[in-house]
Structures are given as C-alpha cells and as structure tokens.
Amino acid sequence: MTEKLVLHEYSASGNCYKVRLTAALLGLALERREYDILKGETRTPTFLAEVNPNGRIPVLQIGHRFIPESNAACFYLADGSNLIPEARFDRADMLRWMFFEQYNHEPNIATMRFWLAYVGEERLTEAQRAQMPSKRAAGEAALKLMDEHLADRRFFVGDSLSLADIALYAYTHVAEEGGFALSDFANVREWMERVAQLPGHVAMES
C-alpha cells in the first residue's frame, strides 16, 4: 500500500482494535490518532465535517479518503490477502459472521462493556438500565451460537483465520468486562487462545 494509513480511534474500543489487529497480522503500519469518546471528541463540528459525519470511530484514513465502520476498514486492509477466503461461498460466509457481529454481538456485548467498565453503572440513565437484561440475554445467545459453531471448527470460516474471526474476537475476548461469563463456552475459549497465538497477533492495549 503506497498511501499513508491513519487510524482515527479510541484505543480501548474493540471496533478500533479490529483494525489494529488486522493491520498487525498483515504487517501494515498504521499511524494512530486518539479521540476521547467519553468527552465527545468525535462529535465536534471539525470531526463531523472532516472525518466521519456519523460521529464515531474507528475511521481508517487512506491518503485523503476516509472509511468509517470497523469491518469495512478491515476489509480495505485485507483485500487480496489470505484473511479473505478465495472460495465464493466462504467469502459470503465470512460476511455473514461480520454482519452477525454487528447486529447480534457488538450492540449487546460491546455496549454492556462500555456501560459497565467505562461509563459506570451508577451513571447510566434509566433507559440504559432498562435495556441491560435484554442486552445480557442477547449477548449470551450470541456467545452460545458461536460456541456451537466452533464445536467442530478451528476458525469461523474454512480452516484458517479470516476477518470473521478478527471481527468476533475483538469484543469476545473482553466480554467479561461487560459481565459475560465465558466459563460456559469452552469452544469459544479455545478459539480465543488459537487467535491469541497467531504470529503477528497484538494485544488490545498495545
């Protein structure tokens, strides 16, 4: 890649970690720019006008162009690499898990983690508190589905690491910070260990 890659991020965010992990596994250099989302730094007029009108990180900057949405940013970095399966079915299956991550997993597991570990339970609004039981149940259902899928597989798609694993690993490996017990999900725990052992793997706080 010839253009400079800049990651606009909040380093404790799993969505941002997905992009850093993808880049690390591919040996790509990223310049990092930190924003404090607890202080609304992605909601300033400048950020909205120049980086992402949706007011969120991560955003991958490629030269003068910007790709918001973590999974799209990972796809940009990995396009043409072995993190994207060659077989047509497997590529679609990889996308299936990445959409599952965004719809069934991240809105429950990541949100619970953010509320409990970063905002603090005592500072949640009544509306947020009221959503906690349903988010907990939906997060547990997502983990159970993953655990069942991994019963006879090493990785989510085919027999090697793909972006599906990276997308799901990011918030699963810190799910306990959101109050989710991983002790019941042995297959998930073994898969997380497999991902953590990969050459080039970087930890979230790196």
Ligand SMILES: N[C@@H](CCC(=O)N[C@@H](CS)C(=O)NCC(=O)O)C(=O)O
């Ligand atoms: N679907 C988006 C979600 C992005 C997102 O929710 N980012 C959060 C941090 S993980 C954020 O920027 N929050 C700050 C805000 O909404 O003001 C993705 O996968 O990148």
